[in-house]
Amino acid sequence: MPAVIDPFYAMEINRLAHRLKAEGRSVIHMEYGQPSTGAPAAAIAVAHRVLDTDSMGYWESPELQAGLARHYRRSYGFDIDPGRFVLTCGASPALVLALAANFTAGDRVALARPGYVAYRNVLKALHLVPIEIACGAETRYQLAAAHLEALDPAPKGAIVASPANPTGTIIEAAELEKIAGICRDRGIAVISDEIYHGLSYVEPAQSMLRFAPGAFVIGSFSKYFSMVGWRLGWLLAPADRADRARAFAGNMFLTAPSLSQHAGLMALDAHDELEAHVRVYRRNRDLLLQALPRLGLDRIAPPDGAFYVYVDVRHLTDDSLAFCKTLLVETGVATAPGIDFDPVDGRHHIRLSFAVSTAETEDAIARLERWFAARSR
Ligand SMILES: Cc1ncc(COP(=O)(O)O)c(C=O)c1O
Numbered sequence: 001m002p003a004v005i006d007p008f009y010a011m012e013i014n015r016l017a018h019r020l021k022a023e024g025r026s027v028i029h030m031e032y033g034q035p036s037t038g039a040p041a042a043a044i045a046v047a048h049r050v051l052d053t054d055s056m057g058y059w060e061s062p063e064l065q066a067g068l069a070r071h072y073r074r075s076y077g078f079d080i081d082p083g084r085f086v087l088t089c090g091a092s093p094a095l096v097l098a099l100a101a102n103f104t105a106g107d108r109v110a111l112a113r114p115g116y117v118a119y120r121n122v123l124k125a126l127h128l129v130p131i132e133i134a135c136g137a138e139t140r141y142q143l144a145a146a147h148l149e150a151l152d153p154a155p156k157g158a159i160v161a162s163p164a165n166p167t168g169t170i171i172e173a174a175e176l177e178k179i180a181g182i183c184r185d186r187g188i189a190v191i192s193d194e195i196y197h198g199l200s201y202v203e204p205a206q207s208m209l210r211f212a213p214g215a216f217v218i219g220s221f222s223k224y225f226s227m228v229g230w231r232l233g234w235l236l237a238p239a240d241r242a243d244r245a246r247a248f249a250g251n252m253f254l255t256a257p258s259l260s261q262h263a264g265l266m267a268l269d270a271h272d273e274l275e276a277h278v279r280v281y282r283r284n285r286d287l288l289l290q291a292l293p294r295l296g297l298d299r300i301a302p303p304d305g306a307f308y309v310y311v312d313v314r315h316l317t318d319d320s321l322a323f324c325k326t327l328l329v330e331t332g333v334a335t336a337p338g339i340d341f342d343p344v345d346g347r348h349h350i351r352l353s354f355a356v357s358t359a360e361t362e363d364a365i366a367r368l369e370r371w372f373a374a375r376s377r
Contacts, residue, residue, distance in 0.1 A: 003121075003124040003125045003127065004124070005121045005124065005125060006117070006120075006121060006343070008117055008340060009321050009336070009337050009339055009340050010031045010032060010336040010337070010340055012321070013031045013321075013324050013325065013328060013334050013335070013336060013337070014029075014031055014032060014334065016325060016328055016329075016334075017029060017031065017328060017334040020328065020329070020332065025332055026332050027328070027332045027333075027334055028332060028333050028334065028356065028360050028363060028364045028367070029334050029353075029356065030333060030334055030335050030336075030352045030353045030354070030356060030364060031324075031334040031335055031336045031353065032336070032353060033165060033223070033306070033307065033308065033353050033355065034222070034228045034353070034355060035223070035226040035228065035277060035307075035355045036355060036356045036357060036360075037226045037277055038226065039225070039226060039227045039230060039263060039267060040225070040226065040266065040267045040270030040273045040274060041270070041273065042266040042267070042269070042270055043225075043227065043230075043263035043264065043266040043267040043270065044263070045266070046262050046263055046265075046266045047259055047262065047263045050258075050259055050262045050263075051259065054258065054259075054262070056258045056259060057258065058254050058255045058258075059255055059258040059261065060087050060246075060255050060256070060261075061087065061258070061261040061262070061265065062082065063265055064085075064087060064261045064264055064265045065082035065083065065085045065087065066082045067264075067265045067268045068080075068082065068085045068219075068234060068236075068268070069081070069082040069085070070268070071268050072207075072236075075197070075198075075204075075207075076206075076207050076209070076210065078207070078209060078210075080236070081239060083239075083242060083243075084236055084237055084238070084239055084242045085234045085235075085236055085242075086234060086235040086236075086237060086242055086245050086246045086249055087232070087233075087234055087255065087256045087261060088232075088233045088234055088235055088249060088253075088256055089231040089232065089233070089253055089256050089257065090220050090221075090222055090231045090232060090233040091193065091195045091218045091219065091220035091222065091233040092118065092233075093233075093249065093252065093253060094218045094219070094220070094233050094234060094235040095118065095119070095122055095191070095193070095218055096122055096126070096252070097235050097237075097245045097248055097249055097252075098191045098216040098218060098235055098237075098245075099122060099123065099126055099128060099157075099191065100126065100248055101216065101237065101241055101244060101245045101248065102156070102157055102189040102191070102216065103126070103128050103156055103157055103189070105126070105127035105128065106127065106128070106129065107128050107129065107155075107156035107157065108128075108129045108131050108153075108155040108156055108157075109123055109128050109129065109130060109131065109155055109156060109157040109158065109159060109191075110131045110133060110143065110147070110148060110151060110155040110157070110158040110159070110188075111123075111130060111131070111132060111133070111143065111158070111159040112132075112133055112135040112141065112142055112143040112161070112164065113132040113133060113134050113135060113341075113342050113343075113344065113345075114135070114141060114164075114166055114167065114310065114338065114341035114342035114345075114346060114349070115132075115159075115161065115164065115165070115166075115341060115342075116161060116164075116165045116166075116193070116341065117340045117341060119159050119161075119193075120132065120343075131151065131155050133147045134344065134345070135147070137301070140167075140169040140170075140171070140301070140302060140304075141164065141167040141169050141301045141310070142162065142164060142167075142169050142171050142175075143158065143159075143160055143171075143179070144175060144178075144179070145175060145178035145179045145181070145182045148179060148182045148183065148186070148188060149182050149186075154186040154187065154188055155188055156188065156189060157188060157189040157190070157191060158179070158183060158188050158189075158190055158191070159191045159192075159193065160176075160179060160190060160191070160192045160193070160208060161192075161193040161194075161195075161196075162176070162192075162194070162196075162205050162206075162208075162305075163196040163197075163199065163200065163205055163304055163305030163306040164196075164306070165195075165196070165306060165308060165341070166301075166308050166310045166336070166338070166340075166341040166349075166351040167301035167302075167303070167308065167310040168196075168301065168302075168303035168304055168305050168306040168307070168308045168309070168310070169301055169302055169303070169304050169305075170200065170202065170203070170205045170304035170305050171205075172203075173206045173210075176206055176208060176210075176211050177211045179208075179211075179212075180208065180211035180212035180215075181211075183212060184212070189214075189216070190208060190212045190214075190215040190216070191215070191216050191218065192207070192208035192209070192212075192215045192216070192217045192218065193218045194207060194208070194217055194218060194219055195218060195219060195220045195222065195223055195233070196223055196224070196305050196306040197219070197224065198223070198224030198225075198274070198278070199223060199224055199278060199281065199305050199306050199307060200304060200305040201281075201282050201285060201303070201304060201305060202304045202305070205304075205305055209236070213238070214238050215238075216235060216236070216237055216238070216241075216245075217235070217236040218233070218234075218235060218236075219233055219234050219235075219236065220232070220233035220234070221233060221260070221264050221267060223306070223307075224274060224277075224278075225264070225267045225268075225270075225274065226267075226274065226277060227260070227263070227264065227267060230257065230259075230260040230263060230264070231256070231257060231260060232256050232257065232260040232261065232263075232264045233256075235249075280357065280358055281307045281354060281355060283358050283361075284307075284354035284356065284358055284361040285303055285307075285309070285354055287358070287361050287362065287365060288309050288352065288354055288361065288365065289303070289309070291365040291368070291369070292309065292311060294369075295368060295369065295372045296315070296372070297311050297312075297313065299311070299312035300312070307353055307354050307355040308351050308352065308353055308354070309351070309352050309354065310338070310341075310349055310350075310351050311349060311350055311351070311352065312348055312349055313348060313349060313350055314348035314349075317347075317348070318347050318348060319347055320337035320338045320339055320346060320347050320348065320349055320350055321337040321339055321347075323337070323350065324336065324337045324350055327350075327371070330371060331367040331368060331370075331371045332367060333352075333364045333367055333368060335350045335351060335352050336350065336351040336352075336353070337349075337350060337351075338350055338351065352364075
């Protein structure tokens, strides 16, 4: 039977936001997890040049694979064979590759709830069985080793995401190590989604590879590198599995866009520009963490990284989609409903993305303050 795939409700909010904008309303987009900045200047400059000079055929750039190996040496001190990087059209197909490389229909795969909507939906589309584990404040809304230890029978796999979407929480190194140990002992394959690496406001997130060298790691140019629409990412596969994953990638989508691969190589060295974005996110995060509790929104998952705050609004609603729509219509602030990330308790949560400018963050806070003040009169 074909899998039933749930919609992405934030898209409904985004459509409403664009309708309001077309009617002349001012909207602040905090519903999608995407930087409002463009690609780094050096990436754009090389793209202009390549457009004029390159025929842009199917291609997997050896220079970009070598660049990613350098990036991992610089960021984590790992020495990785560039051939282990399978270049993809963003993290999304890398997730499909990782799941297809590890599991067969009917396999059970554990993941945290709340979590990124595509995990559950792609698992279902591949006829795999999501084992969603309710994760609350006691584990920082994250999968923990104890969860994986308690599952009986052991799942075939686990998806770990740190920093996570929608919460931004990071799994500490000691816990990652424990997770890796349990997975090794129980024969659980680890898929580690590290798409938000580079965006940390506490200690930098550790790569799962440090503790589980056989893990499949997913990365992307969409978030830290501010290149969402360029559709470029990678799967970092174990040495003996990379070629099979690459063959599967070739059959699914041939190669990543060649223009983006040229540009991505330049982005890897655009530290000053990218770190300036992180400073803006940090400032926005601080402003929100100061303002939201004043509005009675004080149950917030610790936003260690990424660019989200995931807020418990159960005292205001038990229908987060309807709440997000009302908030958007009455304030112009677009947010994502928790049901995208948690089909059970998500009706009590909303997610705000602070990957916007600081002026927009301040404006959003002012609008929320006025809205809450009017409600309490
Ligand atoms: C946790 C997580 N993984 C993967 C993705 C997919 O990103 P992309 O395909 O743009 O690289 C996203 C997008 O928001 C995400 O939040």
